[in-house]
Amino acid sequence: MEQVALSWLVWTLTEDPFMLGAINGTRALPFILSPLAGVAADRIDRKKLMITTQFGVMLLSFSMSLLVYSGLIRLWMVFVFAILAGTTWAFNQPVRQAIIPNLVPKKHIMNAVALGSSAMNMTRLIGPIGAGFIIAMVGVEGAFAGKGVAYIAVIVMTFFVRVPPIVDRATRLGIRQDLWSGFNYIWNNRMIFTLLVMALIPIVLVMPYIWSFMPVFADQVYDMGPEGMGILYGAVGLGALGGSLTVASLGSFRQKGLLLMLSGIVMGAMLILFGMSTYFPLTLLVLVGVGFPQTFYNSLTQTLIQMNITDDVRGRVMSILMLDRGLGPLGSFFAGFMASIVGAPGAVIIGGSITFVLAILGFIFMPNIRKWDYNVPMAEVSNNS
Secondary structure, rough: HHHHHHHHHHHHHHHOOHHHHHHHHHHHHHOOOOHHHHHHHHHHOHHHHHHHHHHHHHHHHHHHHHHHHHHHOOOOHHHHHHHHHHHHHHHHHHHHHHHHHHHHHHHHHHHHHHHHHHHHHHHHHHHHHHHHHHHHOHHHHHHHHHHHHHHHHHHHHOOOOOOOOOOOOOHOHHHHHHHHHHHHHHHHHHHHHHHHHOOOOHHHHHHHHHOOOOHHHHHHHHHOOHHHHHHHHHHHHHHHHHHHHHHHOOOOOOOOOHHHHHHHHHHHHHHHHHHOOOOOOHHHHHHHHHHHHHHHHHHHHHHHOOOOOOOHHHHHHHHHHHHHHHOOOHHHHHHHHHHHHHHHHHHHHHHHHEEEEEEEEHHHOOOHHHHOOOOOOOOHHHHHH
């Protein structure tokens, strides 16, 4: 909901596709702080950290709603909001990911990750459509207010979650030592390092083109308002929901590495088709086809990492996974720049083409991932590669 409201607000203030890329890049920029957030997740009570960041999201949403409603909103304020909201998310996401294995047995981690992703993608399906209609009926301020109200419920529910206390190993070190020990852990586990690098692909080369340009497609390509924009976002969310549910249903299927590589190829191909399509019903189908492999790819990557790390470094490792969102501004600013030159559809085609080529190269030159048997520990594969 926040993503849709921000994008539409910036579009109505500027009608500049570059600014759409810039606002989404600015929102992702604070994720550069993710490594520090990971240290916090391994040192501070994870439940308290979650509640604190959720409270920050709630306050920011209500504040933004009041600014828009009062007519005081200016573009610079939107960028300040994006930075502050991004900072709260930068500290929230690593701890959310680190908590999952604390709540379920290891054999159920993949299902837990996938079902958690399904819940998130359900909001990506319902939220954008709901936000589009709320914006059309009561304005952008209603969408921000709705998110603030929703987070009151989220905070209340978090109070009832029982989270085991974290081990005290990390607290015996200084913050700098904790930070570097996390980097060393990743560097010395080559398969984990490889999967973290692979996680950069959808964030830098796919997500900016999906989330930044929907207002442009809704307004200029399909001549529709915020309702159409919400439907476009919702199509991506529907595909994403299907992708995460599919991962949850894989069970003991062994060739998950092969599926991971193939989903990257499909992701790039679908993004190219999205940029080329001008027929609205076909575009909706294509966007479902974009969302499915993108979430399938992300869920599998995250699951494989969660299954092969220890709890004492979990927050720091997952924070590096979240760091890819901090690199998202590079993709967002590049996407906005390309859109200002060749238009939003052309920029999407370029982004999809780069993704497709990189996925093909990865399929060819990374056989250790492609041929990996899910039942073989990563450490064995890494030592033999």
